[in-house]
Amino acid sequence: MKKWKVLSPLIVLALWQLLAGLGLLGKSTPTPVEVAQGIYQLTVTGFPPGYRLPGHIAASLGRVLLGFGMATLFAVPLGILMGWSPAFDNALDPLVEVVRPVPPLAWLPLALTWFGLGMFSSAFLIFLGAFFPIVLNTVSGVKSVDPYLVEAARTLGAGEATVLARVLAPAALPSIITGMRIGVGIGWMTVIAAEMVGVKSGYGLGYMILTARDVARFDYVVAGMVVIGVIGFLMDRLIKAAEKRVLRWR
Amino acid sequence: MRPSRALPAVIAVALAAFCAMALSLPLAGCGGEPQGTRVVRMGILRNDLHQVAYYIAREKGFFADEGLDVREGGAFSAGPEEMSAFSAGDLDMGYAGTAPVVTFAGQDMADVRIVAQANMEGSAIVVRNGLEAPDVESLKGRTIAVPGYSTVQDFLLRLALDKADVSEKDVSIIVVKPPEMIPALSAGQVDAAVVWEPYPSMVAAQKAGRVLVTSDEIWPHHPCCMLVADAGFLRENPDTVRRVVAAHVRATEYINENELEAADMAHLFTGQPNDVARAAMKNIEFSFRPRPEGIERYVEFLKDNGVIKVDSPGAFTRALVDTAFLPGGGS
Numbered sequence: 225m226k227k228w229k230v231l232s233p234l235i236v237l238a239l240w241q242l243l244a245g246l247g248l249l250g251k252s253t254p255t256p257v258e259v260a261q262g263i264y265q266l267t268v269t270g271f272p273p274g275y276r277l278p279g280h281i282a283a284s285l286g287r288v289l290l291g292f293g294m295a296t297l298f299a300v301p302l303g304i305l306m307g308w309s310p311a312f313d314n315a316l317d318p319l320v321e322v323v324r325p326v327p328p329l330a331w332l333p334l335a336l337t338w339f340g341l342g343m344f345s346s347a348f349l350i351f352l353g354a355f356f357p358i359v360l361n362t363v364s365g366v367k368s369v370d371p372y373l374v375e376a377a378r379t380l381g382a383g384e385a386t387v388l389a390r391v392l393a394p395a396a397l398p399s400i401i402t403g404m405r406i407g408v409g410i411g412w413m414t415v416i417a418a419e420m421v422g423v424k425s426g427y428g429l430g431y432m433i434l435t436a437r438d439v440a441r442f443d444y445v446v447a448g449m450v451v452i453g454v455i456g457f458l459m460d461r462l463i464k465a466a467e468k469r470v471l472r473w474r
Numbered sequence: 475m476r477p478s479r480a481l482p483a484v485i486a487v488a489l490a491a492f493c494a495m496a497l498s499l500p501l502a503g504c505g506g507e508p509q510g511t512r513v514v515r516m517g518i519l520r521n522d523l524h525q526v527a528y529y530i531a532r533e534k535g536f537f538a539d540e541g542l543d544v545r546e547g548g549a550f551s552a553g554p555e556e557m558s559a560f561s562a563g564d565l566d567m568g569y570a571g572t573a574p575v576v577t578f579a580g581q582d583m584a585d586v587r588i589v590a591q592a593n594m595e596g597s598a599i600v601v602r603n604g605l606e607a608p609d610v611e612s613l614k615g616r617t618i619a620v621p622g623y624s625t626v627q628d629f630l631l632r633l634a635l636d637k638a639d640v641s642e643k644d645v646s647i648i649v650v651k652p653p654e655m656i657p658a659l660s661a662g663q664v665d666a667a668v669v670w671e672p673y674p675s676m677v678a679a680q681k682a683g684r685v686l687v688t689s690d691e692i693w694p695h696h697p698c699c700m701l702v703a704d705a706g707f708l709r710e711n712p713d714t715v716r717r718v719v720a721a722h723v724r725a726t727e728y729i730n731e732n733e734l735e736a737a738d739m740a741h742l743f744t745g746q747p748n749d750v751a752r753a754a755m756k757n758i759e760f761s762f763r764p765r766p767e768g769i770e771r772y773v774e775f776l777k778d779n780g781v782i783k784v785d786s787p788g789a790f791t792r793a794l795v796d797t798a799f800l801p802g803g804g805s
Contacts, residue, residue: 341663422650
């Protein structure tokens with residue numbers, strides 16, 4: 225079955241090349257070969273000319289890591305509190321559920337007013353994308369901890385703080401990590417909206433994609449999409465690998 | 475609900491949605507030039523003042539007088555999406571800015587012809603409050619926002635800097651989309667911005683800054699918005715295109731003869747406050763006859779920047795602009 229891991233992307237690529245090569249996907253759809261050339265040109269010449277791919281990757285990676293890092297930092301403790309205390313849950317759940325469906329792009333003008341042009345407004349939009357999956361998964365992770373475990377810890381004389389830190393948090397860790405995996409994915413999905421705010425440095429994958437769209441360079445648009453996909457995939461694998469190490473006790 | 479019961483319901487909803495979608499599809503692809511009322515799928519830019527002729531022709535019945543049923547084929551927030559809709563065959567004609575029309579046509583991404591101008595000029599360099607900047611020269615060392623890489627505004631800025639003997643290296647040019655320019659100026663995140671109306675007038679009305687120089691001072695009669703037609707539609711329906719152009723010409727003349735009324739209608743069309751619409755329209759030259767030399771100059775700029783690859787900007791422009799439908803015919 226493992227061969228399908230390699231075969232399925234190859235089949236998709238071949239189909240894409242065939243359909244786009246025959247012009248069946250519309251004028252604007254580049255073929256995989258053109259996209260590969262696009263990635264090469266982005267690396268060598270850059271787009272806009274002079275702004276090369278490594279710079280775009282570094283800029284977006286920085287924004288995503290900042291937004292995602294802040295989201296994790298705030299969402300995990302909040303989720304643990306909400307999962308642990310019904311009072312917290314009742315108070316915060318409606319708020320979370322009202323804000324959660326709002327598309328990050330809608331926050332754009334406010335983000336600009338609050339944080340100005342640059343790193344922080346971009347990171348804020350990515351934060352919004354990543355925050356909610358982490359909170360919700362943490363809450364459900366904590367809630368699903370076996371109550372007997374908590375009881376047993378209390379019987380053995382553990383205080384609330386110890387129960388929280390030594391029982392609930394570790395038991396909820398698999399859920400939290402799942403939330404982080406979803407969160408980082410949504411963080412990358414938000415990167416175009418985030419870089420629509422205006423990019424001071426002239427670097428960013430989302431910014432590059434928007435600029436390429438403006439001048440009808442769809443090979444660069446798809447090249448940017450592919451690069452984002454690959455980085456997102458690698459980050460997911462990284463978290464998965466970390467999960468294996470952290471959860472060795474399981 | 476158990477999955478076995480839920481499934482038929484889900485399928486029913488999906489089918490209903492599909493049928494609703496199919497029914498709402500526009501009546502496209504009518505073969506040959508039809509008799510009677512002619513349907514035109516028109517693309518427009520959302521909230522854009524430059525194409526107020528479209529709104530006036532519609533509201534004053536100029537389209538109807540020509541036996542046309544002009545339907546909004548799409549209201550786009552930006553020109554590139556509109557050009558993509560052209561290449562997908564979803565639009566017959568449309569109002570769009572010079573930059574998306576030329577860049578898409580120059581890369582064979584959309585097969586369109588410019589059949590009339592909608593307006594010229596109508597952009598400005600604005601500076602934030604508190605910035606001591608009496609002229610373009612004093613923008614040295616400052617951060618200046620443009621709405622997009624290689625747009626007409628980007629070109630205007632480079633022309634203005636060149637005129638003032640300021641090297642591009644002495645300023646920091648960044649891309650900020652027009653709606654975000656106002657908060658960026660207010661917060662002092664950028665010192666200046668080059669943008670089309672109504673944004674300069676909005677900046678002034680919201681006291682976020684002031685107009686430093688209008689684009690007519692930088693490049694007189696520079697191209698801005700235009701009326702374009704899909705090349706295939708033009709071939710098959712030349713008489714329909716002629717009628718649309720006639721209504722557009724009549725509306726453009728109406729704007730120039732009834733400035734205040736046109737501004738009030740622009741206010742209704744774009745939702746801009748009345749005073750903003752009036753101030754903005756004063757800065758726009760409404761004119762229906764394209765100036766190919768202006769378009770060619772911009773094509774050269776795009777070519778020099780490697781955005782489009784055309785052998786001869788002159789020949790490319792002559793093929794792109796089709797003035798045969800304007801009063802008096804060819805150029």
